[in-house]
Amino acid sequence: MNFVFLLTGLALVFGIGWLISSNRRKIRYKSIGILFALQLIISFLCLHTSGGVKTLAGISSFFNWLMVQAAGGVNFVFGGLVIKPGGSVFFLNVLMPIVFISALVGILNYIKVLPFIIKWTGWALNKVAGMGELESYFAVSTAILGQPEVFLTVKDQIPKLNEQRLYTICASAMSAVSAAMLASYMKMVPGKFVVVAVFLNILSALIISCIVNPYETESNDELVQISKGNKEPFFQVLGNYIVDGFQLAITVGAMLIGFVALVTFLNNTFLALFNVSFTTLIGYVFAPVAFLMGVPSHDIIKVGSLMATKLITNEFVAMGTLHGMTTSLSAKATAIISAYLVSFANFGTVGIITGSIKSISEEQGAYVAKFSMKLLLGATLASVLTGTIVGLYF
Template sequence: MNYLISIVGLIVVLALAWIASNNRKQVKIRPIILMIIIQLILSYVLLNTKIGLDVIQAIANGFTKLLSFANEGISFVFGGITNKGEFPFFLNVLLPIVFISALIGILQHIKVLPFIMKWIGWALSKVNGMGKLESYNAVASALVGQSEVFITVKKQLGQLPAHRLYTLCASAMSTVSMSIVGAYMTMVDPKYVVTAVVINLFGGFIISSIINPYTVTEEEDILVVQEDKQSFFEMLGEYIMDGFKVAIIVSAMLIGFVALMALVNSLFDMIFGISFQSLIGYVFSPIAILMGVPASESVMAGGIMATKLVTNEFVAMLSLGDVASSLSERSIGIISVFLVSFANFSSIGIISGAVKGLHEKQGNVVARFGLKLLYGATLVSVLTSIIVSFIL
């Protein structure tokens, strides 16, 4: 029965992407089928084999070690502020982003990341049927972040037509940056975080190739990446400050969104006798069922999914943690992978603002298709959950 529901869910997601397609005649079926097969294989390997579990454990241990190094700096500055045994979210989850951002900056500066992004992007372009620029951008988004990635293609940004710009922005919204993955791993099981990061990469290509199909000629597909002309310490200071800005911005958004959610829930409970989160849970529950969540848990799952869309993934992960004891392991896995992406309303502003800061005209173009970006990125998250549901 679970397999049947997952198959129906997969068909529905692809159909929803098809309905929003710019040019249905140009949709290439073979790369889509190939990428779905790759997603299924990778999900099985990562979640159900010893090799996959060892890889995930190694990655999780690596991030745990990095977070322990980050805590050295945090303890030096903030030691003694909190009581023993407490878990301050800002200090333990958000501030380590500063250290990981610095590491990413170093790897970028010594040309390790550009090398990885270029050749993985080239390899992916052979699978997804898209251009090298689009494939590079998807990998770069996962490594340097949804805002920073546009800096690496700054020289080409003004030359891109709207359809290629859409794909670049869709990749940025469908992935998550490595600087923030460590924070996710403190909130949900690392195996789901790693699996979602990998599967979302292909999911972004699948949905974009249906919603926004096109063919790139060899002449159009020249990959130009901005050269880093900063000194080492200029770069390091910039990445450290960027990491700190991300931590501050996320913490400010969490304060506002969590407080507003509590207020709205209270008002709805007083007026209607049901919280707002429970109400939107009913709206999203059919989607949760198609993702493979048992019907008895679909309303609770739908509420968490809607929370992520309306606020952000951090608020939703906190909500998942609060109700995890009431959910089955299967539901927790499916919801967890759904939450690991930047697909929410605030990302529209973040991405359009990042592009506008580099090229004002193109920033306005991005703002115009912002809702379509969110629609596609949300379908990517649903698709990833359905793929994982085949394996769980």
């Protein structure tokens, strides 16, 4: 039965992708096959072998340990706050550790560890799948650095890109999540699904681009080097990353306040007028998609609601809701929706990406604005593909 739902999920993704494809005759079936095979291998090793399961458990434990270390700084600054027994402050426990993780990313970037990983992983991905050196580099780097910062590493190339290549790197930026966010995600959803989704999303975004936005890369492309950070003193660079992490936490917190309040308002309004909550209503819209992905029929409304919530608001709002309902969902539904939520595919991110590109090139920013809804749909399909593959093993 799992294999049947793998086929239905793939048919959904390919069918919608084919309908919105810019050039159906040039769909890159070979690259799609190679990338999909890589996804099956990665997901099998991670979720269906004892070594993979232990590795994922180790990675999750490591990030949990990092959260404990981050608590040292958080408690020093906010330790005087009195929290009722059994209580928890989301801002302190989930968002503030982003500052510490961001500092670690800055250190690893400064000492050239991250540039090394990004360069050679991207090189290997390009050699295997033939997606182009820029596209392969960007797909890996955005999963580590996140956006909008990752666009600065290719700021010299962005004005030279055609519309097709611009779509691919933007789709990668929406489908991946930054390393600074992983520990916070793991506070709300099982860590193993976060880690697997990070790997699969890199490939899912490229697969969708092969369908929605097919093109042949040029053979004379040069591998993009990540911008060098050693021109500035170490502590200045570290301070910048810390401040950026704090600003990111504040931004996410502000968005959560606004979006959660908006969803609460809509739920109460719809309950008063129609005797059904807004999230339940939109759950019915996404329920067929959830079913085709392999979610058990008794969970499709709840999962559909979470899928829609992520699209309309952001992944944090949906993860927070999921965290409170995991006991009422089956293991398969939890696995699928957890993997689906690990991406930046939502309306707000479209604005962030458009603004980031526009700040580098006014003309290219206009291109991104023109295909923004197609970009959002493509990134959502990438999340559907990732969730469908994870569901194969539950």
